[in-house]
Amino acid sequence: MRRMWQTLWWHHFFLLWTTINGQTRYSIPEELKRGSVVGNLAKDLGLGLSEIFERKLRVASEAGKQYFSVDAGKGELLVNDRIDREALCGQSASCVLPLQVVIEDPLQLHRIEVEIRDINDNSPSFLSNELSLKLAESAAVGTRFPLESATDPDVGSNSLKSYTLSKNECCSLRIKEIEGGKTVPELVLDKPLDREKKAVHKILLTGLDGGSPARSGTSQIIINVLDINDNFPVFEKNVYRVTLGEKSMRGAAVIKPKATDADEGLNGDIEFSFGSRTPDSVLSVFDINTLTGEITLKGTLDYETTRSYDIDLTAKDKGSPEMQGHCRVQVDISDYNDNPPEIVFTSQPKPVREDAPGGTVVALISARDLDSGENGKVTLQLPKGSPFTLKPSFSNNYALVTSGALDRESFSEYNIEITATDSGSPPLSSKKVIPVSITDVNDNPPAFTQPSYNVYLKENGVPGSILYSVSASDRDFGENAKISYSILDSKVQDVSVSSYVYINSDNGSIYSMHSFDYEKLKVFQIHVQAKDQGSPSLSGNATVHVFILDQNDNAPAVIYPSSAALGSFSQQRMPRSAKAAHLLTKVTAVDADSGHNAWISYRLAEATDASLFTVNLYTGEVRTKRAVSEQDDSSQRLLIEIKDDGEPVRSATVTVSVLLEDGLHEPILDLRQKSAEPSQKGGRVTLYLIVSLASVSVLSLLTFLILAVKCIRNSRSSGSCCMRRSDCDEYKNPNRNLQIQLNTDGPIKYVEVLGGDMLSQSQSFRSCMSPMSEYSDFTLIKPSSTADFKEVISVLDASLPDSTWTFESQQGRPVWKPCPPAETSSITINSSCTVPKKESSVRARDWILIDFCILFFFL
Structure with missing residues (x-):
């Protein structure tokens, strides 16, 4: 009952304990039952009961064994296991068990101390229940014999306090205080011994502690009275250190x-030995020479296990009875730096977002060293260049925090090597690697393999x-790296591009919605967007x-020839007086295709008389191979085949019916005869004609001189001579361009002229020229639609047939026409157009109209 009230008193004393120096301290007696309340931890730390469970509060003991736990429902600190103060702290006057309270989300560390108070649960005890002494009967009164000391694991008032000796007739007890x-x-x-009266004395030695109630331990002393040898060995010192x-x-x-021993002979010969009650912990480490008394080391020393040894030495003579002398040797062990520091995780590291701000706590760690003094002082270091740093807390506790920018795409995981070094000489160190994973943030947009792609598709x-x-591809991870593809809305010939193609959103494959016609659409653009699944999502674009x-x-x-009623059929008349190489007609055909597919050749497939007519392979000119004879039929039929150069070859035919007639030249002869008759009126007309022709010639010469001077000026300023269509449409719209494409592959020369606004429907003009023909025609085929052309492409190959070309404008459309081959052999045409700034000039067309007006006036 008294024990219960004492426990209750200590419990109330513990509840009134307050925090010291910012640390919570509790005090409890040892041997409390499991589940006993230590204190209200939640209240003392200022936490609500809900926070204990939500923030995962836990208690860690530095002693290794988990003596305490936390009641999550009440927030109380409970005893988890039996606490034996003597096992934890031994004979230390103060027994404090440090605890660490770890709270997560956010991480916090609190240090509390639990003082374990001693209770009188141990009785004084002797190493042996019986002590045998041999005393010579001649022992002088007042001689002292050291007895075995009792030990009591308890401390304070509960420790050993006094000794008592049972009632006897020869001896008394005296307590001697020594160092410490x-x-x-x-x-x-007290009295001389008389063996003849009593040879053996039995005395009971009792050790008492100061507890309430007091506990005691006993040891029986047996004194055997010996005869004579009345001098015992004496050490120089009672205590050696x-x-x-x-x-x-x-x-x-x-x-x-x-x-030394004052006796002589065997009574003076001394043998040394350890005391009879010397513990095994001393005997396993030290050895003694029985003749010289020298103590040597035979085991290993460990300062962290035992810091000092107390050795009892006995010197015995060989007399009869033998005499003993006693002394004590205290061996103090000096520390050596033989324990490397240790790094302990207080909390395991957590993943960190790559956009985490500086100072974000990653983990809580602590350092400890079993050595003492300078050998136990520990410092922690991180490798240079690491985006982390250590923030000291208290009592060798640190917080690992971020100190720089993190990038998961560069380093998805850091293996942080922490080095712990003590201050010993030489210093010892240990390393520990802390893995810290970096979680991804959507900070990288998808990137295409190239900004633009060129796709060539057959119609x-x-x-x-x-x-x-x-x-x-996306450098991010997980959902942030999942990409979906889409086509951005744009117009192709005023129609949404989505009506032409669609894209697989998963793999980026682009499919056609229908077939394409080169003659209607030559080029278009697809703007593709790649978008990731992050939040917020990022995107990248590419052009196809x-x-x-x-x-x-x-x-x-x-x-030509063509007739709506007759189809590809033509009737031609030719005089029988026609000579060889007489031009009957010229077949003209065009092909809507381009390139080799539009190269046209002509062939005479059938003829009434194949020896009479021939067709030029490239120009389609139908000429006589020989002069017409009287034997030739008056009606000739020619079937002309027109083929392109494509694969497969496509063709068309035209039928030419030729009537050979006599007398077609007679009207011309009559006219010549009439005009040859001299008369006065005819002479005047001739004079007028000569004057008119001379005037027209002079005006034409002036016109061409003015054009030549203007062309030379333009060539000096812009490096090109401008053959322009209405001053290049005056280029009021900066988006209008002119593109001339030349293909010189094969016998047929192919030129394609493209012109138009960038944002409107363009116009296309084509020409097929043959270097093998005397004459080459530049025929306006048709306007065709083109896509946007951002650059003016001007190309004319030097391999064009030697011919002179002029450029005219008919109803707003450019037309190229060949000049007679006899006038010139070659001409170079620069396709780039130079537009004078704020300059109005007379067009070539206007000059030609002026010439015709003057000529008409004179006529």
């Missing part, structure tokens, strides 16, 4: 105490076929240029 506040009982001889290094080698000499393809596959390649899907179309 310890007491040693000594047996004092020596310091020994922790790393001393085995066999090293510790100390050599000296003892008339199968709808639904794949055009191209674009690919984009689709070029439609021409296929030979159009047969040549006959322009």
